[in-house]
Amino acid sequence: MALHLRPTRFLILHCPLRRLAPKPLLSSAVSGRNLGFRPLFSAGAGRTMQPASSPPPPLSHSVRETIDLNEKEEKIFRRLLEVIRHFGLDTQLRVAGGWVRDKLLGKECYDIDIALDNMLGQEFCEKINTYLQHTGEEIQGVGVIQRNPEQSKHLETARMRVYDTWIDFVNLRSEKYVENSRIPTMEFGTAEEDAYRRDLTINSLFYNINTNSVEDLTGKGIQHLKAGFIATPLPPKATFLDDPLRVLRAIRFGARFGFNLDENLKKAASDEEVKAAIADKISRERIGHEIDLMISDNNPVKAMNYICELNLFSAVFTLPKNTQPTPTEESERLCVLYMEAAWKILQMMGSSLLSDEQRRLYLYAGLFLPFRSIIYTDNKLKKIPVSTYIIRNSLKLKASDAEMVVSIHVASERFISLIPILESKGESDIVAEELGDECLGFSSTSKRRACF
Structure with a gap:
């Protein structure tokens, strides 16, 4: 606009x-x-699995103990679990990052990122489409954002619609660095390893869809949310x-x-x-x-x-x-x-x-x-x-x-x-002459005020 x-x-x-x-x-x-x-x-x-943060200020922010799902979220998560059961997959589905943070703060969030513990995001999206074919439903397009380590994009991300909501799917990650290189080798990791690789402690929380529970694997995410504190896990x-x-x-x-x-x-x-x-x-x-x-x-x-x-x-x-x-x-x-x-x-x-x-x-x-x-x-x-x-x-x-x-x-x-002119006590016709066409149609007594 x-x-x-x-x-x-x-x-x-x-x-x-x-x-x-x-x-x-x-x-x-x-x-x-x-x-x-x-x-x-x-x-x-040095890369240790200990949070590097100074003590947070006293607790002050209201943070919920559990996450209440709305109707759409329940429907989406139920569908994902149906896919797991249909194929007999031993896969843990976790919502990662901002969605968990916002829900715990009592805010609605529509940006759902799913972390998978034993397969790539594209692979799971293909499973969803196979399941949709089995149930006679329309399959969905899958978009894949490739890794770009040179631009600090270390993970491949797959995206598709689930009940008209875009969902990102990515695998849990672990990173290993070789000497003299800032670009890590990406491997499947545990949920804890992935949590410590997140940008901020408040974004390192998971919601485990399988168990319907919040996981704070750094031990600092909820504490820092309550304290109103921005720190990194590592x-x-x-x-x-x-x-x-x-x-x-x-x-x-x-x-x-x-x-x-x-x-x-x-x-x-x-x-x-x-x-x-x-x-x-x-x-x-x-x-x-x-x-x-x-x-x-x-x-x-x-x-x-x-x-x-x-x-x-x-x-x-x-x-x-x-x-x-x-x-x-x-x-x-x-x-x-x-x-x-x-x-x-x-x-x-x-x-x-x-x-x-x-x-x-x-x-x-x-x-x-x-x-x-x-x-x-x-x-x-x-x-x-x-x-x-x-x-x-x-x-x-x-x-x-x-x-x-x-x-x-x-x-x-x-x-x-024009401010000095407007603040002056000069005649209105002088003001109008300086302002030109800006104040056409206004009375002489209103030109200084109404034009603006």
């Missing part, structure tokens, strides 16, 4: 200027001028080097649930080797997808604050090499402060003012607002806004996203420049 500029204009100008900028923006320490930017607002490795640096995207997932879940990040996790996430792996080892599409999830989630400002706090901004939002002036840590912090200001305005005006897509682009525009005047020259000698490079190249988002963010930046410049 296209983002119309009128709601954004309203958000920028309807509020008094002093309320738009967070207080830190007004200090000389982080002013746009000191950063080389023209400010928008002027103002006076030492965090090794966990992040296995798949650097886990750093962004830790940030996303910490922001979503308002959980605290383990100090050892934060230290590992800020490690130069881990930061280099984020920039070089993960595909930009995967990074962009994680950032998009953060921006679209319930606490995008906290997520961006974590990225700044862990000094990951430049690794995530990469810039062209010839960018001048070169952004600093202060300028990165300024980006988050501007997005925080945009977020506060949106909360003040009411979240229903913009659609989800409009809100998403509005927040991207706020985040990259300090970069709005920076232009770089590409290989074809074309001058391009840096914000366009970040959106298109760093995050691999749509060209239309980049175009809309630039349009919002241009609009914000124009409307901010």
Whole structure:
């Protein structure tokens, strides 16, 4: 959906200027001028099976003791057990990760991942289709996502519909590393081995469909859920080097649930080797997808604050090499402060003012607002806004996203420049002349207010 500029204009100008900028923006320490930017607002490795986490804070979050299945979930799981019984399989079916976490927190989740203890996901999907043929039902297509170890995608995943719900099927895994290689050899593993290979303790929980029970095989998953604590089952640096995207997932879940990040996790996430792996080892599409999830989630400002706090901004939002002036840590912090200001305005005006897509682009525009005047020259000698490079190249988002963010930046410049006119005591016809066609159809006594 296209983002119309009128709601954004309203958000920028309807509020008094002093309320738009967070207080830190007004200090000389982080002013746009000191950063080389023209400010928008002027103002006076060991692998052990032991969790590597510091002690969590006191218990505070409500976590259910058991999982209550809804009607659709009961139907899906019953069908999967029918397949097991029909073929006489000695297979344990476990729902892994986020679905278990969310159900224990009392939230509904529709992302069901099944872990199999003795066969590949594609093999089990074929069993399901054979069973469907036996019962005279329509077979389902099976999609397979192949392994890609170079991009930290270590497991083959099969996907198919079960009662109109997409289900992912994957085998339990164990990993073995050879010397001087970060790419593991994948083997079938036990549920415990698989749990310790998960990204976070709160995502290491299983729901055993066969026994109708929750399995906390690291011994920390439920404890950390209750404590509101983000930690890794194994030492965090090794966990992040296995798949650097886990750093962004830790940030996303910490922001979503308002959980605290383990100090050892934060230290590992800020490690130069881990930061280099984020920039070089993960595909930009995967990074962009994680950032998009953060921006679209319930606490995008906290997520961006974590990225700044862990000094990951430049690794995530990469810039062209010839960018001048070169952004600093202060300028990165300024980006988050501007997005925080945009977020506060949106909360003040009411979240229903913009659609989800409009809100998403509005927040991207706020985040990259300090970069709005920076232009770089590409290989074809074309001058391009840096914000366009970040959106298109760093995050691999749509060209239309980049175009809309630039349009919002241009609009914000124009409307901010009108504030002195609107606050002046000049004649309404002078105001109308400056505003041009924006206020056609309004009475002279209403033009300063109603146009915006």
